[in-house]
Structure formats: structure tokens, C-alpha cells
Amino acid sequence: MSEQLSKRIFAELESLVLIDPHTHINPHSAASTTLADIMGYHYYTELAHSAGLAKELIEEPGIDPKEKVGRLVTQLDDLDNTIQLSWLLDICSEFFDFQEDAITESNWEKLYDTAAEKMAQPDWEQQVLKQSGLEQVFLTNDFDDPLEGFDTKLYIPCLRTDDLVFHLVKSETRERLAKATQMDIGCAKTLRDAIGELFAHFTAKGARACAISLPPDFSPVAVTADQVDSTVRSLFAGNELTCEESKTVSQFVFWTLAEYCAVHRLPFDLMIGVNRRVYEAGVFQGQDLYDKRTSLILYKELFNAFPNVTFPVSVLTSTSNQELVSYSWIFPNVVINGHWWYSNTPAFIHFDCKSRLEAVPKTKQVGYYSDMYKLEFALPKFRMYRRVLANVLASDFVIGRNWSEQRAIDLGKLVLRGNVETIFGC
Amino acid sequence: MSEQLSKRIFAELESLVLIDPHTHINPHSAASTTLADIMGYHYYTELAHSAGLAKELIEEPGIDPKEKVGRLVTQLDDLDNTIQLSWLLDICSEFFDFQEDAITESNWEKLYDTAAEKMAQPDWEQQVLKQSGLEQVFLTNDFDDPLEGFDTKLYIPCLRTDDLVFHLVKSETRERLAKATQMDIGCAKTLRDAIGELFAHFTAKGARACAISLPPDFSPVAVTADQVDSTVRSLFAGNELTCEESKTVSQFVFWTLAEYCAVHRLPFDLMIGVNRRVYEAGVFQGQDLYDKRTSLILYKELFNAFPNVTFPVSVLTSTSNQELVSYSWIFPNVVINGHWWYSNTPAFIHFDCKSRLEAVPKTKQVGYYSDMYKLEFALPKFRMYRRVLANVLASDFVIGRNWSEQRAIDLGKLVLRGNVETIFGC
Amino acid sequence: MSEQLSKRIFAELESLVLIDPHTHINPHSAASTTLADIMGYHYYTELAHSAGLAKELIEEPGIDPKEKVGRLVTQLDDLDNTIQLSWLLDICSEFFDFQEDAITESNWEKLYDTAAEKMAQPDWEQQVLKQSGLEQVFLTNDFDDPLEGFDTKLYIPCLRTDDLVFHLVKSETRERLAKATQMDIGCAKTLRDAIGELFAHFTAKGARACAISLPPDFSPVAVTADQVDSTVRSLFAGNELTCEESKTVSQFVFWTLAEYCAVHRLPFDLMIGVNRRVYEAGVFQGQDLYDKRTSLILYKELFNAFPNVTFPVSVLTSTSNQELVSYSWIFPNVVINGHWWYSNTPAFIHFDCKSRLEAVPKTKQVGYYSDMYKLEFALPKFRMYRRVLANVLASDFVIGRNWSEQRAIDLGKLVLRGNVETIFGC
Structure with a gap:
């Protein structure tokens, strides 16, 4: 009973349009342009680093965004228990039609490209x-x-x-x-x-x-x-x-x-x-x-x-x-x-x-x-x-x-x- | 199962007669004489004040008890989520036959009078x-x-x-x-x-x-x-x-x-x-x-x-x-x-x-x-x-x-x- | 549903053979030889003492192990709510075929003797x-x-x-x-x-x-x-x-x-x-x-x-x-x-x-x-x-x-x- 009840209340809360009272959004570039913008969020870079990925690999000067995502992907399995990673999967499933349980070395490139395509749409932010x-x-x-x-x-x-x-x-x-x-x-x-x-x-x-x-x-x-x-x-x-x-x-x-x-x-x-x-x-x-x-x-x-x-x-x-x-x-x-x-x-x-x-x-x-x-x-x-x-x-x-x-x-x-x-x- | 079990145990615990090992009761005036004694409990005055009611309104010298309750009532809606307010409603329902979900500006006077009448009974304390x-x-x-x-x-x-x-x-x-x-x-x-x-x-x-x-x-x-x-x-x-x-x-x-x-x-x-x-x-x-x-x-x-x-x-x-x-x-x-x-x-x-x-x-x-x-x-x-x-x-x-x-x-x-x-x- | 699920997962976890990464085991005497080794664990002596048993009774120099257990048993009822005591009962039921709800002054001697017998087996440690x-x-x-x-x-x-x-x-x-x-x-x-x-x-x-x-x-x-x-x-x-x-x-x-x-x-x-x-x-x-x-x-x-x-x-x-x-x-x-x-x-x-x-x-x-x-x-x-x-x-x-x-x-x-x-x- 309690589970159904909680789901009904959740559905009602989900329908509410919000004002977000604290963010670090750059209004001149509010949405992402590649998956690197999303996976470059410090939650992922710090957790990947904490789990063993060298800082030099993550923050190499001039690194290509796709290359950066590829490197982070190698470490994601170690973080798959974290709620922070569940945000990422939620984003990918909600915005980029990604249906897998995990982002892996065999599926990330397709995801990257799909995301890039979507993000390139002129009204992506809206x-x-x-x-x-x-x-x-x-x-x-x-x-x-x-x-x-x-x-x-x-x-x-x-x-x-x-x-x-x-x-x-x-x-x-x-x-x-x-x-x-x-x-x-x-x-x-x-x-x-x-x-x-x-x-x-x-x-x-x-x-x-x-x-x-x-x-x-x-x-x-x-x-x-x-x-x-x-x-x-x-x-x-x-x-x-x-x-x-x-x-x-x-x-x-x-x-x-x-x-x-x-x-x-x-x-x-x-x-x-x-x-x-x-x-x-x-x-x-x-x-x-x-x-x-x-x-x-x-x-x-x-x-x-x-x-x-x-x-x-x-x-x-x-x-x-x-x-x-x-x-x-x-x-x-x-x-x-x-x-x-x-x-x-x-x-x-x-x-x-x-x-x-x-x-x-x-x-x-x-x-x-x-x-x-x-x-x-x-x-x-x-x-x-x-x-x-x-x-x-x-x-x-x-x-x-x-x-x-x-x-x-x-x-x-x-x-x-x-x-x-x-x-x-x- | 767990909910029923918990209710059965609760019922048994409720039947127990208690010794209360720490109170601030004044033995010469242990029970309340008006609802102001109850709503004047600092939990209500401080929460009402915290929610916006001026201290001067709550603590006006010489204020009539009924007037004081009336003023506090105006703020109660902001506190209706608190467990402290649920104590008050529990008191009113248990002792004063109050059956409403909330004490409001339209029902408090009747409640006040009912309570005063009950409290005036010579054996109220007992x-x-x-x-x-x-x-x-x-x-x-x-x-x-x-x-x-x-x-x-x-x-x-x-x-x-x-x-x-x-x-x-x-x-x-x-x-x-x-x-x-x-x-x-x-x-x-x-x-x-x-x-x-x-x-x-x-x-x-x-x-x-x-x-x-x-x-x-x-x-x-x-x-x-x-x-x-x-x-x-x-x-x-x-x-x-x-x-x-x-x-x-x-x-x-x-x-x-x-x-x-x-x-x-x-x-x-x-x-x-x-x-x-x-x-x-x-x-x-x-x-x-x-x-x-x-x-x-x-x-x-x-x-x-x-x-x-x-x-x-x-x-x-x-x-x-x-x-x-x-x-x-x-x-x-x-x-x-x-x-x-x-x-x-x-x-x-x-x-x-x-x-x-x-x-x-x-x-x-x-x-x-x-x-x-x-x-x-x-x-x-x-x-x-x-x-x-x-x-x-x-x-x-x-x-x-x-x-x-x-x-x-x-x-x-x-x-x-x-x-x-x-x-x-x- | 959740209870059954949890039990199934528990059963799987129970089947896992472990490495215990921190103990105070003495490798020359890793297992117990009497119940006094087990009940002499500081969790029991300190809780029994906390509940009222004199330190002098617990730590009398030269005290016989069986006598020591007998003294501790007198205090166990006060601790029967603790998880620490549940470990003891779990040990007794798992290793010594003890089926009672509690170790009491009327059943502890039999338990003591059964345990001593088991522990005397040459391969007890294994x-x-x-x-x-x-x-x-x-x-x-x-x-x-x-x-x-x-x-x-x-x-x-x-x-x-x-x-x-x-x-x-x-x-x-x-x-x-x-x-x-x-x-x-x-x-x-x-x-x-x-x-x-x-x-x-x-x-x-x-x-x-x-x-x-x-x-x-x-x-x-x-x-x-x-x-x-x-x-x-x-x-x-x-x-x-x-x-x-x-x-x-x-x-x-x-x-x-x-x-x-x-x-x-x-x-x-x-x-x-x-x-x-x-x-x-x-x-x-x-x-x-x-x-x-x-x-x-x-x-x-x-x-x-x-x-x-x-x-x-x-x-x-x-x-x-x-x-x-x-x-x-x-x-x-x-x-x-x-x-x-x-x-x-x-x-x-x-x-x-x-x-x-x-x-x-x-x-x-x-x-x-x-x-x-x-x-x-x-x-x-x-x-x-x-x-x-x-x-x-x-x-x-x-x-x-x-x-x-x-x-x-x-x-x-x-x-x-x-x-x-x-x-x-x-």
C-alpha cells in the first residue's frame, strides 16, 4: 500500500513546474553541447579520479571532448553504485533515448554521437x-x-x-x-x-x-x-x-x-x-x-x-x-x-x-x-x-x-x- | 503485517499507567484553566513567532486569554505540518471533543468555550x-x-x-x-x-x-x-x-x-x-x-x-x-x-x-x-x-x-x- | 515482497566464503576452549558490569572458568535486548545445539558442558x-x-x-x-x-x-x-x-x-x-x-x-x-x-x-x-x-x-x- 501511495504522490510532485533557487548555470551557455559537458561535471571527474583515473588523463590540456568522455567511461563501472552515476543514466535515458543499464566501452560512442546530435538542435536549451x-x-x-x-x-x-x-x-x-x-x-x-x-x-x-x-x-x-x-x-x-x-x-x-x-x-x-x-x-x-x-x-x-x-x-x-x-x-x-x-x-x-x-x-x-x-x-x-x-x-x-x-x-x-x-x- | 503488529504493540503500551519522571508542572495549578494555558506553551508561541507573528502581539501585557488564543490561531496554518501542532490537535480531540482537521479562525472560538467549560469542572485535574x-x-x-x-x-x-x-x-x-x-x-x-x-x-x-x-x-x-x-x-x-x-x-x-x-x-x-x-x-x-x-x-x-x-x-x-x-x-x-x-x-x-x-x-x-x-x-x-x-x-x-x-x-x-x-x- | 527479497539476498551473501580483514585472534589459540573464552569477551563483561555486576566478581584472580560463566549468567537477563547478547545466543545455537531463547541460571551448566565437549575435539578450530x-x-x-x-x-x-x-x-x-x-x-x-x-x-x-x-x-x-x-x-x-x-x-x-x-x-x-x-x-x-x-x-x-x-x-x-x-x-x-x-x-x-x-x-x-x-x-x-x-x-x-x-x-x-x-x- 505504502509503495503505491508513494508512487502516486511522486507522480503529482513530478508534474509541478519549478523555480530552481540555486545553480551555477552560465546563462550564455546554459545547456550542454557534448556529453563532455555533462560528464565533465566535477561529480564524475572527482569520483573517477577517486576510483583510480589519473588527473592528468582527465584534465589533459586541449583534450578533445570525445576523447575525454572515452577516458572517463573506462572508470564508470567502479562508480555504478553511486547515486551520482544514476543521475547521468537518468539524463541519458531521458534526453538521449539511451536504454542500457550502463555506459560501457562498447556503447558510449553511439551515445556520445546521439547526444551531440540532439544538443546541436537550435532549441536544445528550450x-x-x-x-x-x-x-x-x-x-x-x-x-x-x-x-x-x-x-x-x-x-x-x-x-x-x-x-x-x-x-x-x-x-x-x-x-x-x-x-x-x-x-x-x-x-x-x-x-x-x-x-x-x-x-x-x-x-x-x-x-x-x-x-x-x-x-x-x-x-x-x-x-x-x-x-x-x-x-x-x-x-x-x-x-x-x-x-x-x-x-x-x-x-x-x-x-x-x-x-x-x-x-x-x-x-x-x-x-x-x-x-x-x-x-x-x-x-x-x-x-x-x-x-x-x-x-x-x-x-x-x-x-x-x-x-x-x-x-x-x-x-x-x-x-x-x-x-x-x-x-x-x-x-x-x-x-x-x-x-x-x-x-x-x-x-x-x-x-x-x-x-x-x-x-x-x-x-x-x-x-x-x-x-x-x-x-x-x-x-x-x-x-x-x-x-x-x-x-x-x-x-x-x-x-x-x-x-x-x-x-x-x-x-x-x-x-x-x-x-x-x-x-x-x- | 508489520503495520498490524505495530498497532497491536502500540495498543498494549497505551494501556500502561505511567509515572512521568520529568515535568515542569506547578502542583498548585497542574491542569489548564483556558486554552491559553495550552496554546501559551512555548512550543506554540515560539513557532508562531518563528513563522511571523510579532512577539508584541503574543506577549502584550494584560492581554485577555481568549484574545491571545485568537491571535495565535491566525498563524497556526503555517505550523500544521509540525508534530508540535499535532499534540495540540490530539489534546483538543481527546479532551474537548474537537473533530476538525485544523484549528482555524472560524472554529477556534467554539473550541475555546468548550475547553473553558470542561476545565471549569471541579475534578478537571483528576x-x-x-x-x-x-x-x-x-x-x-x-x-x-x-x-x-x-x-x-x-x-x-x-x-x-x-x-x-x-x-x-x-x-x-x-x-x-x-x-x-x-x-x-x-x-x-x-x-x-x-x-x-x-x-x-x-x-x-x-x-x-x-x-x-x-x-x-x-x-x-x-x-x-x-x-x-x-x-x-x-x-x-x-x-x-x-x-x-x-x-x-x-x-x-x-x-x-x-x-x-x-x-x-x-x-x-x-x-x-x-x-x-x-x-x-x-x-x-x-x-x-x-x-x-x-x-x-x-x-x-x-x-x-x-x-x-x-x-x-x-x-x-x-x-x-x-x-x-x-x-x-x-x-x-x-x-x-x-x-x-x-x-x-x-x-x-x-x-x-x-x-x-x-x-x-x-x-x-x-x-x-x-x-x-x-x-x-x-x-x-x-x-x-x-x-x-x-x-x-x-x-x-x-x-x-x-x-x-x-x-x-x-x-x-x-x-x-x-x-x-x-x-x-x- | 521486500522482506522475501531481502531474505533471498541474505541467503546468497551467507553462502560467500570470507576473508576477515581485522581481528585480534591469537593464532596459537584461535578457537575457544570453554564458554568462559566466549563470555569473557569484553562486550559481555563490560555490559554485565554496566548493568550491576561487580568488577571484583568478574575478574577475581584465579577464578575457575565455569564459576566465571556462572556469575556472568546472573546478569544476562538485563542485557537480553542487546545485539551483543544476540551474538552469544547465535554462537550457542549454531555451534552448541542450544535451542533456548535465553541463557539462564537453570540451563547454563548444560550448555557449558556441551560447549566444553565440542571445543575439546581436536579439529574444533577447523x-x-x-x-x-x-x-x-x-x-x-x-x-x-x-x-x-x-x-x-x-x-x-x-x-x-x-x-x-x-x-x-x-x-x-x-x-x-x-x-x-x-x-x-x-x-x-x-x-x-x-x-x-x-x-x-x-x-x-x-x-x-x-x-x-x-x-x-x-x-x-x-x-x-x-x-x-x-x-x-x-x-x-x-x-x-x-x-x-x-x-x-x-x-x-x-x-x-x-x-x-x-x-x-x-x-x-x-x-x-x-x-x-x-x-x-x-x-x-x-x-x-x-x-x-x-x-x-x-x-x-x-x-x-x-x-x-x-x-x-x-x-x-x-x-x-x-x-x-x-x-x-x-x-x-x-x-x-x-x-x-x-x-x-x-x-x-x-x-x-x-x-x-x-x-x-x-x-x-x-x-x-x-x-x-x-x-x-x-x-x-x-x-x-x-x-x-x-x-x-x-x-x-x-x-x-x-x-x-x-x-x-x-x-x-x-x-x-x-x-x-x-x-x-x-
């Missing part, structure tokens, strides 16, 4: 959007992105701020900021004004969120322009900062971002917990890990200081999930956002989803975002989530709490789409 | 006790509670010691202690004697436990009267203490409590992990959160020093559950106590319950306590627990390990009631 | 190996073990290095090292050479792994012979070291072990997270617990420095499981190894197993090891794991992902045996 049920796609834009040349009603700009907070000590970042804002920055006040310019630019273009990923030991505290002014002057004069000074500048910029989010009523997406470049010999984007010893208590001052800023929070590990549940249960301005990265597999999603749906106001939960780099991934990733969600709705709500099927489906649709609209103002 | 299957109810008494004017065989006194350990630096606490003990306290020895007086008073009144809630960074260590004497003298002379001195006094008082627990053979309930006032603009009792980075290793010295004191331990988060399982598996004097606060929802209870029942001696587990402020909450909260417990007994013991149904039911009854009797000496 | 489906058994050998007098094709030597890393400050350890290597050790270089001798000896005898258990705060970093030379000279001259010096020597020895693992292409088993002697009044081997606040980030430098050393990693707690999943997903040289100690119960295994199978290349996962001290324990422990594994394969792969039964069984066999062969080179 086909993917339609087949995936995607109405709007949030982007992750560099702070100096001109946000031009694409439809900002379809591809929603979001201001990504990692560079500003953590890499302002690099002269390149400071130069990009000066160029983007056309401002002469030399002190804390002008730095703040320049950041204000970015917000003005982004919100004028319809940006719906400011976003940042944060290391596990980051602790935001209020730093005033006065406190940091001499350090900022020194930095923009080209001097090296000490670790401590650099940290203070990071905190000042971060706090300034929160202030502008308040001014512009922009949600501030916090993605908490990643350490960059832990495995430095890893493939591109396959080098980051974490220290699970982090806590949302580090954000106490921030959440208290900005009651009017909504913070959609993602956590990297399932061991942080209960904190996220509790903090969003207590703080009106903390909302739950998706299942991020290393927690984005069914076992973790299942447990995290159950605990969220039963304890946090239903209006404060964004169920899922795809985090994708290419459009083709929304379909299998959201499908994975919808399957878990349907199971939880069936077992915990319809069976466990005697809800009607329709009521459970409505709850599913709220966390899948309704809350994205209300929280991000779509 | 009705609730009987319908809930409650035989004894443990209290949480301030250290200066006279413990008079109520039936201490029904409402069991417990000495709550947070104020003594963490707030002795407040003159108000010291004055309350002096008044309660009629002693002239001015040094470590007289402080210890005064605490001894409290134990004498409480045990004479039939107290069954000493209890305290502790922040995640608290680390009990032995502090002798000699070591702390000058600091205590300074404190009682009215001087301000440094942070470090204040911490030492806390540790001294805590250690002294453990010593008296040993003398009086009183279990010492430790509720580990809460940070107070994290969200200071929150509603009453809706301001506390935590830092999950805590460990029972902080209690190593304590557990070793007092082999004859039983420590029923509650942990705030499910990420601490495995430590609790392991520590009670190894230390004879550490027993597992319930599912506390932010872990008191089915997803966490389910996982924690499974891992406890399969790895720790069955005699060392107190399954559940309600933590309630008003009597009406025992029924839905214990029911939620009994449902989870029945599921675990059915799947893991009857199906998974071929136990007879009766044997599984007996295990359930042991953790629900038998162990409360043996551990607390009821 | 019977157990055969009935348990064991082809090879990895050992845990002291560094000065001569590795003689047993069949090293059946009982595979492994170099255990806790003493070298953490107890070199004890003169006894240094004397054992000098004696085992017949070397005159007095400086960092000769210490390194001596360790090299141990590797030469062990690998000549067919050792398949170097292994160590590590406390939660251990952080391996590169320490060169030059940096530590004067401290090593001081130590071997008989001087006391400071804490800091002692720690540096530990790090030097640890790093040296990793270097020799690289030279000899020997996997380096890391068992991360245990604090020794937390409960000092506990029974033998029943004194260790942990601090869950640890992270694999502490091993960042190690994993990066030795890309050619395979590190099979075990973690003590399920709260570390996600890190293990993520680190083995990213680092080619980090593989997942079993379910260790306090995580070796079905609730934790189930969750950990699901999350591993769905996210990490299938070739990088060693499903299980028994950690046993006596041969009879492989059967019930592996059976517990195989039951969980069969459930996960049935629900997540056959039902959840439409795999054929055979494909799911093949995955199970790979993590149960195939990967042991490829990772340890059996």
Missing part, C-alpha cells in the same frame, strides 16, 4: 527547460558580472560574494571591484560604497539573492568602518595584511553585505561549512572537504543583528542538520535551504527531510535546489529529491498522521515551489 | 490524570520551594539546581538561599552546609531526584571548599567575581550537589547542552539554542568520582545520542533519560530509540518524560513516543530478531515504566 | 573456520611478534603500531624494540632504521597491513629526523620527555610508519577516535570511550603526503561517518573500512552502510571485519552485517533503483570479499 519543468533558474554571478545578454526573467541573477569576503587581499579582486564600480576605493567608506554600487547594479537587474559559501570556522561579527579603516587603507595601498587583519577585513565586508541585504530586502544565502583545497592534487572543483566541528552558534550575533534579513541556510553535513532545524524553528529570519553537496544523496536527504518537515513551520523550508552547472542536471537531481520527499510524505504524513493524500501533496508542492516564490519574492 | 493514565508526576522545584500544599505522593518533588550552580553571583539567589535555609552563609563551608539543608528538606518531602540543565561547554571538576573559600567569602561579602572565579564557584557548587546526591542516594539528572538566551528578542522560553560541539568526555571526572550516584542523562541533540549510548554502555552509573526538547520529534526519537534499545542494558533506559508545563500534554507526547517505540519493537525485535510479541511488549513496558520505578525508587 | 565460511583471518600482531609457529597463509600477520607511536616513552617499549630488531637505537636515524627492520620482518612473513588506533585529538604532521633527533637521543638516554616532546616523537614515529608503508606498498589501517582508560575502574578492555569532537581534517597533510599509500579508515562514531564518506569520495587513497566498535550495532551500521553504498566508488569500501578475539564470533557478527547489507541492497538498489537481484548480490559480494582481496592484495 527543450531541456521544458522537459525538465523549469520556469526560472537562479544563477551564481560574480560580483563584476555585467548581467547582460540574457533574459533575467528566466535566468535570475544572484550576487555571489565569496571573492569579496575572502579574496579581497588579492590585488586582482580589488582591481575587478574598482573596474566594476568605476570607483576609486581606498578606505573603509569607499569600500562600503563600492559594495553598495554592486547591490544597486544587481537589484536593478532583478537579483533575488546575495549568496556566499563559508568555511566551518568563520564567525561573523560586527566590524565598523572606523575599526577597519586603517587596515583597508593599508590593503588598498598595496600592503600585505597579517592573518588577523585579513580576517577583520573579511568580517567587515561580510557585515556590510548583510547591511545592504537589509536595505535592499534581499535574502542572504549562507552555505556553511566548506574548506577549500583540502586535496590540492584533486581535479578541478574536486578538492574541497570540511571539518564537521562547526556550529550555527557562530552566527548568533548575525541572526540577532539583522531581524529583517532572511537567511536561507544550507549546511554541508547531515550532522549540522539538527542545528539548522532548531535555529530555523527559533529564529524568524532563518530558513532552511535544500540539501547541499556532500549531503545531497538519498540517505542524508531522507533523514534531514523527515526531521525538517515535522518540526519547522512549513513556510520556512526551501526543499531543494539543483546546484547544477548545466541545465540537463535539474531533471535527475530534482527527481531524486521528489522521490525521497514522496516517500516521507507517504510514510510520515498520510500513513503516520492520517493526512489526506491531497494535503500531503500540497505540503510537498509548498516546499518544492511555493516557498521559493514567497521567500525570494519571485 | 479527569486529565485518569484519561492520561498518569499515576505520579515528577516536578521541577526551585531550591527554595516550601513543597507544601500539595500531595507529594502524586506530585513528586525534584530539586532543580540551575540557580544554585549558575546564578549564585546574583544577590537575589543568595538571599533566596539564606531565607530558605535560615542560615548565615559567608564561606565555602556554610555554603556547603546550606546546600545540605536543601537536600535534607527535599528528601524529607520525598524528593526523588536532583536535576540541572547545563550549557554545552560546562565541565565539572572537583573543587574543594579550601580552594574556593576566599572566593565564596568575597562573593557573599557582595563583591563582583571575575569570570574565572564565577566558574570556579559554579564547579564547587555542582560538585557539592553530587556529594549530597551520594549521601542521600538521590539520582542526579543531567540535561546537557543548552545555551540560554541565544535569540534574546524571542518569546518567553523561546530564546534557547545550542552549540552541538560538546562531548560527554567533559563528565569523565564526575562519572568516575561518584560511582554510587546514578546519573540519568539527557542530551539536547541527536548528534550526542551515540555518546550517550556508549557512555551508559560502559559506566554503571550513567543511565539514559528520555528524548529532550529539540530531539523530541519522531525522526530523532526513532533513530535514538533504535540505537539505545539494541546496545544498552535494558534496565538502564528511561524511555520518555513529557517535560510538560500543563497536565494535558502528557497524553499526546507519551503517545507520540509510544508510537515510535511500538514501531521499533515491531520491526527490530519481533520481525528482526524473532521475539514473541509479548516479550517485545514487556521490553516496552520496562523502559516506559519499570525502569522509572527502579532508577528513581518510586 | 570446524569453526569451516562452519563460519572463513578462508583467511587477519591478525593484530605486536611489533615484536616473531610470527612463528602458525600458518601465515591462513592467519595473516598485520603490524600493530600503537605501542610504537604512543608508548615509546615507556622503557619497556624501547627495550622490546631493541630486542626485536637486535639494534642499538639511540637517535632518530637508528629509530627509523629499527622501524624499517620491523617492516622487513613483517612483510617477509606475508603481512598485509600496518594498523593503529588513534585518539580523537591526534593530528599527524611531518616531523623529520633532524627535527626530532635531540629529543629521541634524550629519550633513549633514559630522560623524561615533556608532553610536547613526547607528542613530537609520536608524530615522527607515525610519519615514519607511513613512509615505510609507501616503500612496502602496505595499506595503513587507521582506526580513528578512541580515548583509552576513560572509565578506569572498568573491566579489562571495558574502559575506553571517546570525544566525538574529532575530524578527518586532522589527516589532511597525511593523505596529501602519501598518495601511494592506501589508508583503510575506520571511525568510532556514526557522527564521523559522513566525513568518511566524503573523504573517500575525494581522496583516491582513502578507503572505507568496516563498522568499528561503538558503531558496530545495526542502527548505526544500517545508516552508515546506506550512505556509503550510494556515494563512494564501490571498489573503495571494505564492508566489514569482525574485530573478534575468538574465532566463534565471526559467524554471528558477519551475519548481523550481512542481514543489514541485504536489507539495504533490497530496499535501495533492487526496489529503489530497479537493479536486478543478481546485480545487487554482486555489489554485496564485492564489499564483503572482493575489495578485501584487491585492497589488501590477498
